[in-house]
Amino acid sequence: MNELIKLAAQIYILVIIAAAIVTWVEVDRQHPLVQFLFKVTDPLFKWVRELIPPFNGLDLTPLIALLGVKLVEKVLVALLEF
DSSP states (O other): OHHHHHHHHHHHHHHHHHHHHHHHSOOOTTSHHHHHHHHHHHHHHHHHHHHSOOBTTBOOHHHHHHHHHHHHHHHHHHHHHO
16 A cells, blocks of 8 residues: 555656646647646645745745645555554
8 A cells, every 4th residue: 555655646746747847838738638737736736825825926836745745645654554
């Protein structure tokens, strides 16, 4: 079970990174892969932005989301090993 949690967290981390990169470069936002990235990450990003809004044009949402996913992964793995 621990390995499954670690794998799911790694996959979601990669999706978060890909979504962040897509926002930095010019891509077709109607492309199905881009739509998938936004559909999967938007709920978490919206929640993080409510807690910590961007300031001075700097949006740290993907970084905070990455840290949050990693934290949840560590906590779940630790609880399962306990």
